[in-house]
């Protein structure tokens with residue numbers, strides 16, 4: 694199966710390890726997904742997604758929903774990555790709190 698750029702439709706081989714088109718920076722996606730994906734990638738959509746994700750609790754719920762939504766592969770992968778990212782930040786903040794707390798205990 695071929696991969697194509699969503700902006701200029703330039704074709705790439707499946708085994709080529711490229712995610713963004715070198716010519717115009719467009720997402721490179723499997724050819725059979727083009728119809729589904731090209732219409733949902735707009736700056737406005739991403740900003741709305743990011744704003745929703747930054748709402749406490751609600752953002753987390755939406756991230757889980759999106760991460761399981763196969764209808765939009767781009768958003769699904771992005772939401773999965775954001776969940777992992779939020780998990781890392783959460784663990785890191787716990788770790789830093791513990792470090793700071795142990796410092797203050799000694800003072």
Ligand SMILES: [Zn+2]
Pocket residue numbers: 698699700701702703714715716717718719
């Ligand atoms: Zn392109």
